[in-house]
Amino acid sequence: MTTTAGISTDRLHAWEEHLRATYLDTGILPNALTLVYRRGEIVHQHAQGHADVEAGRRLQDDDIFRIYSMTKPITSLAFMMLVEDGRVALNDPVSSVIPEWAGLGVWAGGELGSFTTTPPGRPMRMVDLLRHTAGLSYIIQQGGRVDAAYRSLGVGAIGSNTTLDLFIAALADLPLEFSPGESWHYSAATDVLGYVVGKIAGQPFEDFVRERILEPLGMADTDFYVPDGKAGRFMPCYVLTPQGRALFDAQATSPYLAPPLFVSGGGGLVSTAADYLRFCRMLLRGGELDGARIVGPKTLELMTRNHLPGGADMASMARSTIAVSEESGSGIGFGLGFAVTLDPARALRAGNAGDFYWGGAAGTYFWIDPVEDMAVIFMTQLILSPDRVRDDLRTFVYSALTDSPTKPQTRA
Known part of the structure; x- marks a missing residue:
C-alpha cells in the first residue's frame, strides 16, 4: 500500500x-475534481469528466467553477x-446598519400584498445573520407564503437586474x-x-x-465574475x-461573464480548486497564510464553534429540508458561516468533532478537519447534485487515513 x-x-x-463508475459513467455528474490536502502537502488531486459536455472539452485542474454557497x-x-x-459586534442589532428594518414583524397571516404580522420576540442581531437564525427566507425555499413572496419578487436571485440596495429595500x-x-x-x-x-x-x-x-491570499482566479481573458477556463453548469x-x-451566455448588479455574498463567487485550497489552508493555519494574516486564531476558533441556541443541532432547529434534513442535520451544529460536526456518531458519518464545512448549489463541497490537519475540496457543476456524493467522499477519505492523531496538528 502506498501512503503519503x-x-x-x-x-x-x-x-x-x-x-467514475457511480456518478460519471451513469450520466449523473458531468465532471468532478477532488483535492485532498494533509500535513502541508497535496496528497491527491484528480480531475475527470467533461467541463463542457457538448463541446467535448475535458475538465482541467485550473478550470473555474461557480462555487455558489461556498461564497x-x-x-x-x-x-x-x-x-x-x-467596527461592529456580534450582538449589535441589524437595524443599527439597516435602520429601515427596525420595524420588521413576524408573519402571522396573508400573502404578498396583504401580510399581517406580530412583533418579534427580540431584535435581529448580527450573529443571527451569520448562523441563519435571523428569520429571513430564501428564493430557493419552498415552505410558505413568505418564501413565495421572495420568489415572486425575485429577491436574492443571482443575475437579477437589481442591486444590494434594492435587495435590502425589498426585504x-x-x-x-x-x-x-x-x-x-x-x-x-x-x-x-455582504450588504452590512x-x-x-x-x-x-x-x-x-x-x-x-x-x-x-493570492486567490487570483476568485471573483464575482469571470473576465474575458479567463472565459476559456469557465464552463457550463x-x-x-x-x-x-x-x-x-450555458458558458457563452452566463451572467458570470460580466460584473453583476447584484453582488451576492451568499453565492456570487467563482473560483478554482487551487484558489479555494489557499482559503482552506489559511483556515487550517488559524487565519494566516504565507505571511498574510487575515484574522486571528481566536476569531477563527469562535467562528467554528456551534452557535445554535442552547447548543442545539440543525436537525432540531431546521424549518425546511433545504440544506438540511432530520437525518443529515443530526449531530451537526452551525457556527459563524460554517456547519460544524458535533458528534460523528449522531451524524452517522466519519469525521471528528470540530470539523467544519459547507457546499454550493452546483455540488461543490469542502471540509476542514483540524484534528487530522486536513482539507478536502470537491468541485463539479451540477445543480441538485446528489448529497450522497459528499457522503461517499467523506467515507473514502477517512477510510484512507493510515494514522490518525489524537490532538490537533499545527502544520498547514
Whole structure:
C-alpha cells in the first residue's frame, strides 16, 4: 500500500474509480475534481469528466467553477474582520446598519400584498445573520407564503437586474418567517451580511473582499465574475432533472461573464480548486497564510464553534429540508458561516468533532478537519447534485487515513 502524509493513495484512487463508475459513467455528474490536502502537502488531486459536455472539452485542474454557497464562509470571514477592527459586534442589532428594518414583524397571516404580522420576540442581531437564525427566507425555499413572496419578487436571485440596495429595500417590505433565534432556516442572510460589510467598511462589498481576503491570499482566479481573458477556463453548469441531466447555465451566455448588479455574498463567487485550497489552508493555519494574516486564531476558533441556541443541532432547529434534513442535520451544529460536526456518531458519518464545512448549489463541497490537519475540496457543476456524493467522499477519505492523531496538528 502506498501512503503519503498518512493517507493511502491507493484508497484515494479507489475513490476516483467509484466516482467514475457511480456518478460519471451513469450520466449523473458531468465532471468532478477532488483535492485532498494533509500535513502541508497535496496528497491527491484528480480531475475527470467533461467541463463542457457538448463541446467535448475535458475538465482541467485550473478550470473555474461557480462555487455558489461556498461564497458564504468568505463573506462571513469578511464580517468577522470588521468585528476584529472594532467596527461592529456580534450582538449589535441589524437595524443599527439597516435602520429601515427596525420595524420588521413576524408573519402571522396573508400573502404578498396583504401580510399581517406580530412583533418579534427580540431584535435581529448580527450573529443571527451569520448562523441563519435571523428569520429571513430564501428564493430557493419552498415552505410558505413568505418564501413565495421572495420568489415572486425575485429577491436574492443571482443575475437579477437589481442591486444590494434594492435587495435590502425589498426585504424591508416583507415579514420575517419567525422571530430571530427561534429556528435555523437557510436564507438570504449572508447576502444581507455582504450588504452590512459594505456599509460598515464604507466601500463596495466586492472591493472589500478583493482587497482584504482574495488579494492577500493570492486567490487570483476568485471573483464575482469571470473576465474575458479567463472565459476559456469557465464552463457550463448543468442541472439534474427527473428526465436526466440538462443544461442550466450555458458558458457563452452566463451572467458570470460580466460584473453583476447584484453582488451576492451568499453565492456570487467563482473560483478554482487551487484558489479555494489557499482559503482552506489559511483556515487550517488559524487565519494566516504565507505571511498574510487575515484574522486571528481566536476569531477563527469562535467562528467554528456551534452557535445554535442552547447548543442545539440543525436537525432540531431546521424549518425546511433545504440544506438540511432530520437525518443529515443530526449531530451537526452551525457556527459563524460554517456547519460544524458535533458528534460523528449522531451524524452517522466519519469525521471528528470540530470539523467544519459547507457546499454550493452546483455540488461543490469542502471540509476542514483540524484534528487530522486536513482539507478536502470537491468541485463539479451540477445543480441538485446528489448529497450522497459528499457522503461517499467523506467515507473514502477517512477510510484512507493510515494514522490518525489524537490532538490537533499545527502544520498547514
